[in-house]
Amino acid sequence: MAKSLQECDRCPGIHLPEPRPTCTPILWYPMRSARERIRVQAYTCECLHTFYELCHAGGQGFLRRTRRTHRTPYMDESLRMPQPRALLMWTALLTGDVL
Ligand SMILES: [Zn+2]
Numbered sequence: 001m002a003k004s005l006q007e008c009d010r011c012p013g014i015h016l017p018e019p020r021p022t023c024t025p026i027l028w029y030p031m032r033s034a035r036e037r038i039r040v041q042a043y044t045c046e047c048l049h050t051f052y053e054l055c056h057a058g059g060q061g062f063l064r065r066t067r068r069t070h071r072t073p074y075m076d077e078s079l080r081m082p083q084p085r086a087l088l089m090w091t092a093l094l095t096g097d098v099l
Pocket residue numbers: 008010011012013015045046047048
């Protein structure tokens with residue numbers, strides 16, 4: 001898995017690889033609540049316009065996507081799911097199997 005993770009010259013953070021031809025799109029939904037207490041467990045590098053986080057809230061896991069292509073960053077999230085499934089989705093994101 002580590003081989004597919006790209007690191008840029010400028011920063012040591014995690015950068016997503018090119019999506020595989022068989023890549024499955026993640027369905028993204030508006031964030032539930034900005035006031036919700038969310039624990040970020042892992043994240044991709046913030047040097048790019050779009051970055052991703054593996055999150056945990058209310059006993060469930062999900063991915064969060066932040067896009068900074070407009071003046072105000074826009075955040076959305078995947079479906080909530082049991083933590084082990086969220087970790088599988090995160091791993092698939094890091095290997096280019098989902099996006
Ligand atoms: Zn970076």
